[in-house]
Amino acid sequence: MASHRAHFRFSQRAARTTEQPIGYLMAAALEQPGLISLAAGLVDYPTLPSDEARALFDELLAPGPDAKAAMQYGTTEGFAALRHAILDHLAALDGLTPEQLNASADDLVITTGSQQLLCLLTDVLVDPGDIVITEWPSYFVYTGVLRTAGATVRCVDMDDQGMRPDDLERVLADIAHRGELTKVKIVYVCDYHQNPTGLTLSRERRPAILDIVRRYSAEHRILLIEDAAYRELTFAGPQLPSIRTFDTTNEYVALLQTFSKPFAPGLKTGYGLLPRDLVEPVALLKGNHDFGSANLSQHLLLRAMRQGIYQRHVRLLCGHYGTKAAAMTDALRDTLGDYHPGQTRWTMPAGGLYVWLTLPEGTDTGRSGALFSRAIAEGVLYVPGEYCYNADPTRRAPTNQMRLSFGTARLDEIREGIARLARAVKSF
Amino acid sequence: MASHRAHFRFSQRAARTTEQPIGYLMAAALEQPGLISLAAGLVDYPTLPSDEARALFDELLAPGPDAKAAMQYGTTEGFAALRHAILDHLAALDGLTPEQLNASADDLVITTGSQQLLCLLTDVLVDPGDIVITEWPSYFVYTGVLRTAGATVRCVDMDDQGMRPDDLERVLADIAHRGELTKVKIVYVCDYHQNPTGLTLSRERRPAILDIVRRYSAEHRILLIEDAAYRELTFAGPQLPSIRTFDTTNEYVALLQTFSKPFAPGLKTGYGLLPRDLVEPVALLKGNHDFGSANLSQHLLLRAMRQGIYQRHVRLLCGHYGTKAAAMTDALRDTLGDYHPGQTRWTMPAGGLYVWLTLPEGTDTGRSGALFSRAIAEGVLYVPGEYCYNADPTRRAPTNQMRLSFGTARLDEIREGIARLARAVKSF
Numbered sequence: 001m002a003s004h005r006a007h008f009r010f011s012q013r014a015a016r017t018t019e020q021p022i023g024y025l026m027a028a029a030l031e032q033p034g035l036i037s038l039a040a041g042l043v044d045y046p047t048l049p050s051d052e053a054r055a056l057f058d059e060l061l062a063p064g065p066d067a068k069a070a071m072q073y074g075t076t077e078g079f080a081a082l083r084h085a086i087l088d089h090l091a092a093l094d095g096l097t098p099e100q101l102n103a104s105a106d107d108l109v110i111t112t113g114s115q116q117l118l119c120l121l122t123d124v125l126v127d128p129g130d131i132v133i134t135e136w137p138s139y140f141v142y143t144g145v146l147r148t149a150g151a152t153v154r155c156v157d158m159d160d161q162g163m164r165p166d167d168l169e170r171v172l173a174d175i176a177h178r179g180e181l182t183k184v185k186i187v188y189v190c191d192y193h194q195n196p197t198g199l200t201l202s203r204e205r206r207p208a209i210l211d212i213v214r215r216y217s218a219e220h221r222i223l224l225i226e227d228a229a230y231r232e233l234t235f236a237g238p239q240l241p242s243i244r245t246f247d248t249t250n251e252y253v254a255l256l257q258t259f260s261k262p263f264a265p266g267l268k269t270g271y272g273l274l275p276r277d278l279v280e281p282v283a284l285l286k287g288n289h290d291f292g293s294a295n296l297s298q299h300l301l302l303r304a305m306r307q308g309i310y311q312r313h314v315r316l317l318c319g320h321y322g323t324k325a326a327a328m329t330d331a332l333r334d335t336l337g338d339y340h341p342g343q344t345r346w347t348m349p350a351g352g353l354y355v356w357l358t359l360p361e362g363t364d365t366g367r368s369g370a371l372f373s374r375a376i377a378e379g380v381l382y383v384p385g386e387y388c389y390n391a392d393p394t395r396r397a398p399t400n401q402m403r404l405s406f407g408t409a410r411l412d413e414i415r416e417g418i419a420r421l422a423r424a425v426k427s428f
Numbered sequence: 429m430a431s432h433r434a435h436f437r438f439s440q441r442a443a444r445t446t447e448q449p450i451g452y453l454m455a456a457a458l459e460q461p462g463l464i465s466l467a468a469g470l471v472d473y474p475t476l477p478s479d480e481a482r483a484l485f486d487e488l489l490a491p492g493p494d495a496k497a498a499m500q501y502g503t504t505e506g507f508a509a510l511r512h513a514i515l516d517h518l519a520a521l522d523g524l525t526p527e528q529l530n531a532s533a534d535d536l537v538i539t540t541g542s543q544q545l546l547c548l549l550t551d552v553l554v555d556p557g558d559i560v561i562t563e564w565p566s567y568f569v570y571t572g573v574l575r576t577a578g579a580t581v582r583c584v585d586m587d588d589q590g591m592r593p594d595d596l597e598r599v600l601a602d603i604a605h606r607g608e609l610t611k612v613k614i615v616y617v618c619d620y621h622q623n624p625t626g627l628t629l630s631r632e633r634r635p636a637i638l639d640i641v642r643r644y645s646a647e648h649r650i651l652l653i654e655d656a657a658y659r660e661l662t663f664a665g666p667q668l669p670s671i672r673t674f675d676t677t678n679e680y681v682a683l684l685q686t687f688s689k690p691f692a693p694g695l696k697t698g699y700g701l702l703p704r705d706l707v708e709p710v711a712l713l714k715g716n717h718d719f720g721s722a723n724l725s726q727h728l729l730l731r732a733m734r735q736g737i738y739q740r741h742v743r744l745l746c747g748h749y750g751t752k753a754a755a756m757t758d759a760l761r762d763t764l765g766d767y768h769p770g771q772t773r774w775t776m777p778a779g780g781l782y783v784w785l786t787l788p789e790g791t792d793t794g795r796s797g798a799l800f801s802r803a804i805a806e807g808v809l810y811v812p813g814e815y816c817y818n819a820d821p822t823r824r825a826p827t828n829q830m831r832l833s834f835g836t837a838r839l840d841e842i843r844e845g846i847a848r849l850a851r852a853v854k855s856f
Binding site: 006007008009010011012013014017018019020023042043045047048049050051053054057058061062067068070071072073111112113115117119123124125126130141144145148182187189213217218219220221223260264265266267269274277278281284285287288289290291292293294295296297299322326 | 434436437438439440441442445446447448451470471473474476477478479481482485486489490491495496498499500501502504540541543544547551552553554555557569572573576611613619643646647648649651682688692693694695697703705706709712713714715716717719720721722724725727769782
């Protein structure tokens with residue numbers, strides 16, 4: 001019976017799980033020395049708080065019970081003291097007390113980055129064929145989760161104020177009209193300095209989006225995932241309240257944040273404040289995944305928060321990324337400001353790591369297009385905009401856009417990278 | 429349309445995901461001061477290498493590029509330098525070179541503990557209704573993964589030499605006879621100092637088990653998961669070769685190990701050496717989960733391995749756990765040696781953290797039974813054996829067994845805990 005040629009027979013989930021196109025981009029960046037990557041969503045190297053972490057580990061791991069506790073297994077839902085500190089922090093970001101936010105530390109789950117929580121929330125709610133609603137465009141790693149889950153994705157237009165409530169209403173009404181409202185499980189919004197566009201949901205739209213989700217939650221509750229990964233990296237404009245603050249009964253919104261962007265990705269620690277009745281299902285599934293994310297990271301982060309080191313670092317980063325963002329948008333103005341005015345435009349982020357560039361209609365920014373190759377030849381890498389659009393059966397993705405990140409590139413690299421990009425663009 | 433009473437509608441996976449009974453036990457342990465827990469699978473506190481980690485972090489995070497790299501995002505499959513070090517380590521454990529093992533660093537994936545890899549491997553292979561074969565009894569956290577995946581579980585008898593090849597053959601022949609061989613995706617074996625029994629698969633049976641899996645892999649390949657989490661904690665007897673060494677073409681065996689048991693659970697880092705054609709599907713799914721486990725932990729572990737600190741620590745642990753295991757089996761002999769001889773027996777582990785105690789037929793060790801309550805009243809906690817049996821539709825789980833761990837309890841607590849347990853047992 002033996003046959004060394006027999007193949008593994010993969011699950012349906014595995015069959016739906018496809019390569020993230022960004023993987024190719026990262027590999028390309030490593031292969032060509034001198035290439036300036038404006039593609040990677042990594043954070044800035046020089047500002048990574050390694051000195052701070054070193055001092056904190058020195059304290060944490062000094063002989064005593066704390067040291068041993070940090071090296072032992074933690075709990076599935078995460079270190080309780082850190083969850084309390086996070087709760088206070090989240091409430092403070094909204095200018096509230098935890099009581100005013102109607103939240104407790106028991107509503108928080110700590111995960112391996114906020115990505116794991118996106119995955120867990122989707123897995124506990126979405127069966128194949130269920131519908132998830134996202135922005136158009138949206139965060140492409142979540143796109144991978146949705147594909148694996150077998151979700152049908154419907155998308156909602158954005159403008160300079162973020163997701164458009166009128167279009168969300170239109171999409172939901174259309175779904176209801178088709179008799180498929182029972183399939184809608186999640187509305188996903190990256191509402192601060194969105195990945196990939198850098199756009200932020202305006203103050204006025206925050207309760208409006210929630211209100212629509214609530215109104216369409218007749219037969220069952222639709223979860224509104226508020227992905228606030230870039231929230232704390234707000235370097236300009238007002239600090240907007242979370243959508244969660246308007247969900248005063250704590251029923252509809254899962255507010256997801258992370259320590260990766262505002263502190264250090266190497267600790268791989270994210271978290272979410274969840275409607276109470278989602279905590280147990282999420283924790284049970286996480287029990288299967290890993291029964292708890294790295295405990296040592298969590299103990300370190302508690303010290304960083306308690307000593308104000310975390311908060312100080314966030315302030316430093318905001319100044320830093322503000323300068324880098326300005327360098328990028330200034331460079332775009334200087335090099336592409338006169339290129340098909342009105343047809344060439346870019347976002348002016350008030351935070352986060354991204355600028356979204358739109359080129360004249362007919363430009364093909366795709367990986368197999370001439371511009372992408374030309375940009376590589378010039379020595380600059382970007383993320384083709386098409387990767388950021390989910391496969392909505394009712395829509396066709398634009399092909400004339402790109403995501404530019406000022407995360408890792410130095411100031412001089414940002415200027416030089418944009419100059420190279422502009423040369424590539426203008427060569428057509 | 430609004431209704432604040434609407435519930436979330438959970439996925440089928442969530443509906444299959446149930447509470448781990450061990451959660452209750454852990455909570456019970458915390459609630460009763462003075463309770464000696466022989467239930468927890470945690471590792472020994474005093475030996476946790478916090479001093480070593482402190483010194484290593486001091487080096488790693490000293491100003492320089494290594495510090496920044498460790499604080500940045502890593503890669504989905506894990507830090508390449510650590511994968512190379514692990515490869516050398518795995519080969520050395522089998523007394524081979526990586527070439528002799530027919531393995532490369534590209535065949536290794538680093539995960540959030542080996543638990544995450546159990547979850548990923550199951551998810552890429554198992555659809556609801558597919559069959560997974562485990563030992564009888566087996567590791568109960570993996571049971572949770574199998575329930576969520578919707579797997580049908582068939583179990584194979586063990587004896588003092590571990591999983592019985594003749595029973596594996598019988599089970600597979602029975603499945604084939606029913607025409608269900610196409611559903612068999614995984615054979616799961618915890619082959620060193622098994623959780624929960626402490627039993628080890630004998631030298632002779634290692635190639636025999638693999639041979640059976642190979643012979644039944646006619647229509648598609650069956651994956652043999654070799655869970656070697658406790659392998660390095662071998663404190664007595666010979667170092668047995670991995671089953672993987674007999675899979676010379678690297679096609680059938682996924683060899684899973686971890687840094688949690690032999691070094692520190694707080695780093696939450698495990699890994700697996702996989703058949704080449706499983707690496708990509710696993711990495712793609714892990715891309716959805718978290719696109720990489722905590723990078724800082726991985727950088728620390730590389731230094732611990734390169735400087736021999738890891739290896740030295742493993743030797744220290746082996747001596748330590750050997751002493752604790754002897755304390756437990758000695759205490760069992762002293763307190764239960766005369767209790768229904770022949771009907772009361774326990775395993776004599778050569779490694780790991782567990783002793784498996786069998787009491788006379790008719791004893792009920794279950795959580796709702798009188799013995800469990802009596803043991804709690806005496807001040808000792810154990811894991812009821814019934815939790816360690818998968819729901820095999822063709823079998824009925826024994827109710828007269830328990831798992832005893834010498835992981836966290838001190839020597840005096842082990843002796844006192846067993847004395848309390850013996851009093852509870854003898855009170856009936």
